[in-house]
Amino acid sequence: MHEIITLQLGQQSNYLATHFWNTQESYFTFGDDAGESPINHDVHFRPGLGADGTETFMPRTVIYDLKGGFGSMRKINALYEDQDSEPAALWNGKTVVQKQQPIDISAYQESLDTGAAPPELTTSNVRYWSDFSRVFYHPRSIVQLNEYELGSTLMPFEKWSMGEELFASLDKDHDLLDRDLRPFVEEADQMQGVQIMAGIDDAWGGFAAKYVERMRDEYGKTPIWLWGLQEPNAGVPKEKRLLRLTNKARSIAELSSQVSLLIPLSIPSRSLASSVVLDQSSAWNVTALFNAAMESTSLYTRLKSDDRANALTMGSITDMLNVFGKQTIANLQMSPVDEPAPAAEGTGMQILSGRGELVSRLNEMSYEDQSDTAGGQNRVEPLDVDLSSLAENLGGIAVRGGSRKKAHLFSQLETARGEDAINALSREEDDEANDEDRYGRAQRRQKSHRYQSTLAYPMLDSYPRIFRDKEGALRRDPISMRTVLSTDSSVMTRLRGLRTTVVRSIGLEDREDIGNELAEVAEAYKEGWSSGSDDDDDDD
Numbered sequence: 136m137h138e139i140i141t142l143q144l145g146q147q148s149n150y151l152a153t154h155f156w157n158t159q160e161s162y163f164t165f166g167d168d169a170g171e172s173p174i175n176h177d178v179h180f181r182p183g184l185g186a187d188g189t190e191t192f193m194p195r196t197v198i199y200d201l202k203g204g205f206g207s208m209r210k211i212n213a214l215y216e217d218q219d220s221e222p223a224a225l226w227n228g229k230t231v232v233q234k235q236q237p238i239d240i241s242a243y244q245e246s247l248d249t250g251a252a253p254p255e256l257t258t259s260n261v262r263y264w265s266d267f268s269r270v271f272y273h274p275r276s277i278v279q280l281n282e283y284e285l286g287s288t289l290m291p292f293e294k295w296s297m298g299e300e301l302f303a304s305l306d307k308d309h310d311l312l313d314r315d316l317r318p319f320v321e322e323a324d325q326m327q328g329v330q331i332m333a334g335i336d337d338a339w340g341g342f343a344a345k346y347v348e349r350m351r352d353e354y355g356k357t358p359i360w361l362w363g364l365q366e367p368n369a370g371v372p373k374e375k376r377l378l379r380l381t382n383k384a385r386s387i388a389e390l391s392s393q394v395s396l397l398i399p400l401s402i403p404s405r406s407l408a409s410s411v412v413l414d415q416s417s418a419w420n421v422t423a424l425f426n427a428a429m430e431s432t433s434l435y436t437r438l439k440s441d442d443r444a445n446a447l448t449m450g451s452i453t454d455m456l457n458v459f460g461k462q463t464i465a466n467l468q469m470s471p472v473d474e475p476a477p478a479a480e481g482t483g484m485q486i487l488s489g490r491g492e493l494v495s496r497l498n499e500m501s502y503e504d505q506s507d508t509a510g511g512q513n514r515v516e517p518l519d520v521d522l523s524s525l526a527e528n529l530g531g532i533a534v535r536g537g538s539r540k541k542a543h544l545f546s547q548l549e550t551a552r553g554e555d556a557i558n559a560l561s562r563e564e565d566d567e568a569n570d571e572d573r574y575g576r577a578q579r580r581q582k583s584h585r586y587q588s589t590l591a592y593p594m595l596d597s598y599p600r601i602f603r604d605k606e607g608a609l610r611r612d613p614i615s616m617r618t619v620l621s622t623d624s625s626v627m628t629r630l631r632g633l634r635t636t637v638v639r640s641i642g643l644e645d646r647e648d649i650g651n652e653l654a655e656v657a658e659a660y661k662e663g664w665s666s667g668s669d670d671d672d673d674d675d
Contacts, residue, residue: 206263553615
């Protein structure tokens, strides 16, 4: 079944994961008239039985968060209510019970429980990621870390070493892999990999680095992807921004050699495209943008397909991008296509998810690998929103980000979902073919692998209205989306800039090691290092 296990590490990652699981939930279809979903739900969901014998289908995920980070969510949900009983008392004496004031359930969650029309979500009424969650989780998925409290000013969970020390302490007492991860792994028939969502610019980077190190001991050849989240820096004091950059440097130095792919995600420091309107102070908004790119790029790992040659897995994508074996950092870009998706032809049948939202043309999903088309590219395909920033200009310290236009391409995965995105990609292919004919260039080694699906990105009532059309109106219908996931030489200049910025702020005992590790990672992306290739015609 090629199952994927997910690890969610920290508050911001849980916001991202909540958008991801809500999107997966929307692909479920019910009833004879609904048609068959193109998504293989067994990839991300596990079957089971509730306390009353009810069949359940819940995410294959482990969720870590600090004390207070789960909001109103309980470890034992309605499907496992019978297990929510008080343990037998072992003490016969007088007891004093102290309870914290419970967090009120959000109006949106109440509407899901009662079946009422959901209220409009806004940045002011989304307090926690659980406020807009549309799925139930197995009790084993919920892991609260009581050693730190969310939002604490006395002991904020923000230094990389804190995460490293917390994992070491917990793992010594409980063996986290045995307790939390292994049960999900053992349920899988043919696990294709583990995806991790974690912050890389705070203490969760240290926690993730130690977690992955332990995973590599247990599951040496398993593909591991890490979506590395970074907090927006708008309005953040210089000292805290430097701390985040230092944390990021440590995370990249440790994780890049352990994971199969590390995909950094951050809001670009330059202005966003006019089609995106974002409140950067809202994790609900920021991670919604991340999810549109992440979910669209990874869509092809969970599609049903009878054509094994065109099926994608985490392992095949890793091999596709890491062509020389040392390029594990991949850049992610996205573009929402401005025109709304056209209405379905033929019968006009509408397909609804389990919650009642329209899912665009699920029964007409198809995709193909276009990596064998003529006109291989040596440059990164530029899209509207570049989420791959690794460094920034820090209070007068110039950090070079590298020119995307001149970045030398090693390999890229282009995806187009929704008919408008497919049409746009088709026009580009025609232009490339015409250029080949016009200039008589010899066909070059292929570096661009193109996949497409008519399944547009669903716009759910749990999703913020961050996309606009050409007239500036809110987008509420499913959106066509394009993404590019690439390995290219821009990583080298960005890592060198990051190293220059933070190396002076790292303690003397770690400065040389981390500086050398970043330099070594950057060298793997040095343009022209595979000299002798006759298809490297970029200018530097």
